[in-house]
Amino acid sequence: MKKTFQLLILCLFLSFTSCKTLIKIINRYYPPLSTTDQQIISIEQNLALIDSINPNVGVHINKNVLDEYLPIEIKKLAENASDKTIEIRKFEPKLYFEKQAIQIKADFVFYLSEYEVSIQGKLLGFSSLSTNRDSLYVRNAFKTLSIKKIEFKNKPTLKEIVLAKLIKPIFDNFITNINGEMLKKPSVVYLGWKEALKFDPKNIFKGQTTQVTSSIQIINRYLKHSLILVDEEGISIILEISDKKEPYNVDKVTNSTNTIGVNKLFKKYKNEFKIIWNSSFEELNRNTEISLSINKSVLSSIFNKAFSKNFQVSSKLKNKKEKFSSKVEVEKSKINCQKVREPFKYKRYKRDKCDWSCMKTATVGICPLCKKVKVEDPVCVTTRTACNAKEETKVAADNLKYETERAAHNVIQETKVAACDVVREANNFLALGKLSGHTSGIGEVNIDFNRFHFSNDLSSLDISYSGKVNYKLNSKLNIQPMDLGYVFLCQLNYFKSTSSKISAELKQQTTALKLTTKKEDDNLIITTKIEPVKFKAIINPSPLHEMFKDPKFFGSCSVFYGFLGWASGTAAIANVFDFIKLSPEAELILMGKVNGQHQLDKIESKIKPIKFKINSGTDMKADIYWSEKSIDFIHIRE
The missing domain is CATH 1.10.287 (Helix Hairpins)
Structure with missing residues (x-):
């Protein structure tokens, strides 16, 4: 019994020694992963651009977000990459954020049924980052592996070197397959900056009465350059965008001449990155999951480009029936x-x-x-x-x-x-009757804007405009005598309906408007209000002119006409108001003059919240904040 136990121990020792040797042989095929070259090249590529980039958009993605989504995606792709030669019993990838690098380490347990062997170890690789349109692309790839443990179900009959040469192609094929899967399906982080900059200038005037009638440009923005920073907190990106669609190229550094090492080079790059970030955006809040910051000057430039040419807005005028009434006193x-x-x-x-x-x-x-x-x-x-x-x-x-x-x-x-x-x-005055009536009308105000310029910080809007008012006035006059009025006013009741035209030129006006913001539901509203547009107009013909030209008025109200002045219609019109008392506005209208004003609808631009997303994952809604330098879209984990 003792000899049997000793023999078993010896066999296990020989088996262990044999597996240990096999592990060493296989690991020799796969050198340790080094990201130093990739780190240095990435840093130098970004440093080459850092002095010339115009920081328009800033993005920060906390590593926790990527830790939550990317390993799951990688695991799914690994399962898709396995074939009959490998049974995946365990595959747990993790991300490690370093100085301008993201390493992937996946603990695995594979079972090779052909050789009845279980192999435990780590797959090692890294992620490369690129920006395209309004998304961040994370392309993952495994480069090497490290075997930790091998267990055969039965003692192998082949030598270690032979086994190693048989196992290596299986691993090589798996790495090729999973890298192919990950290349076809990169992880995409939707950042939504293009959506945040969507703006239809024709909707700038908020109301049902005012419409932009001239052709106005709808402005698009395209990605021009980007800086990417990777550190232990996550990924930060600075984007420069342009109104021209240009090929997006990165000046690649293929042969580094760096001699100061990764640590010093990264420290230099990170410091310069922060300086540029803080010049255009608010300081990063590391508690956020994902944030998008758009410098206010970007939105300002889009507004100004859209309104760079003269444009016209039209506004409908429709007055309700305005009644007036006065005693006629002499x-x-x-x-x-x-x-x-x-x-x-x-x-x-x-x-x-x-x-x-x-x-x-x-x-x-x-x-x-x-x-x-x-x-x-x-x-x-x-x-x-x-x-x-x-x-x-x-x-x-x-x-x-x-x-x-x-x-x-x-x-x-x-x-x-x-x-x-x-x-x-x-009585000093005698009431002889009543003059009453009403006015109503419909028309249009056309405003020509030849300047519509937003300040870089979106604090003010400078406008310059002129215009024209066209209006059709409908009026009705009634004179109803009473008591002595049948002698000294009109022998009969008199009424007259008229239709007149109003036309007025609006002189050039220039003003600076203060822009304010407010939250409305989940939206951020940038708004301002133009002071009422004032105008002076002539009514042709005036209601009173029409009355005095009416033979019926002379026949019915000859005594009153005599009071007003037989010879001159104009003088008679002026004398009317010696006998009646109306509001100044009503008097002017009856005389054929208008000192009016029209309130244009308020100016508004609505910025809607965006939803970040990684691949087909859950939408991550961002709240909008109006900061000193930028407009910030921030998603915080609930």
């Missing part, structure tokens, strides 16, 4: 109460003349000695006399009636004059 000095007398009207009796002839022809004597003579017919004369007597009676009766009614009429008129005098003496 000074007592202008009231002659004798005019209230109405002429006595009486239809006198027209008597019959009763003057018909009563002559007739009669034969006198005995014929043939007879002769004819004219004589009055006594019956006729009697009848005529009776007729005259009757008519005289009627005339006398009519005269009596006339005098009676005339006396009564005079009494009434004297009473009316007396009543008028009482009213006249009791």
Whole structure:
């Protein structure tokens, strides 16, 4: 029994010694991973650009974000890369962030069924970074491996060198396959800076009444250069963007002449990177998962480019019905109460003349000695006399009636004059009626902007503009007399509807507007408000001119017309307001003048939040912050 146990120990020792030798042989095929050359070349490539880059956009990706997503992606690709020769029993990749390098170390346990062997070790590689459009591309690759442990199910019959030569192609093939998978499917971090810069200038005026009518450019931005910094915190990127689409090339450094070593070279690069970052963006907050910072001058340049040419906005004018009403009052000095007398009207009796002839022809004597003579017919004369007597009676009766009614009429008129005098003496002004009406209209204001310039820090907007107002005014005037107004104002109610045109030129105006920001839901709103556009206009024809040209007005209101001035329509219009009291605005409109103003819709630009994403992972929504130097989109883990 003792000998059997000793033999077993010896076999295990020989087996262990054999596996240890096999591990050494296989590891000789795979030299240790060194990233020094890649680090130095990356640093020197970035240093070559650092003095000339214009920092427009800054990005920071915390290593925790990549640690969460990339190993999962790499593991999936490894599983896709395995074939019948390798059974993956364990594959756990991890990322290590160093000075301008990201190393990948994947602990693995592979089972090679053909040789009934379990192999444990590490695959080693690194990630290369590049920017394209609005995304960061992480391309991973394994370069070497290190075997830690080999266990055979049965004692191998082949020598170690033979086994090593058989196992190596299997590993080489796996590395080739997984690298091919990772090359086809790089990890893509969507940064969204192009989305953040989306801007439709035609929507700059927020409202339903104002529209941009001229052609305005929609500005795109393209990636020009980038600086990438990798340290123990994660990845930071500075981007320069341009309005021209140019080939995106990196000046590659293939043969480094560096003699100071990675540490000193990286320290120099990191310090210069921070200086540039802090000149355009807020200091990095290491607690954030992903942040995107856009220098305000970038947004300003997009706005200014979009509005670099003159453009026009039109705004609809539509006024609701504006009513006005006033008593028509006349000074007592202008009231002659004798005019209230109405002429006595009486239809006198027209008597019959009763003057018909009563002559007739009669034969006198005995014929043939007879002769004819004219004589009055006594019956006729009697009848005529009776007729005259009757008519005289009627005339006398009519005269009596006339005098009676005339006396009564005079009494009434004297009473009316007396009543008028009482009213006249009791009041300085007499209310004779009411003038009322309304105005409404529709039109358009066209504003021509020849300057629309945002400051670099988006604190102000300088504008210069001129324009024109075209408006159609509809109006209605009513004059309703009352009491004495039927004598001294209008004999009948009067009304007049008119339609007039208003046209006004807006003189060149220049002003500086302060820009402010506000949060609205999840959006950041940059906004300002233009002071009301003031204008003076002539209404042609004016409502009162139309009234004075109306024959119906003269016929219905001749006394009032006489008060206002018979000779001159213009003078009469000016005199109207001696009798009525309206608001200054209503008076000007009736006279044909407008001192108006129009409020344009407020100017707004909405910046929407963006959503970061790695490959097809969960959206990472970013909150927007308005900082001193930049507009920041920050995602913080909840």
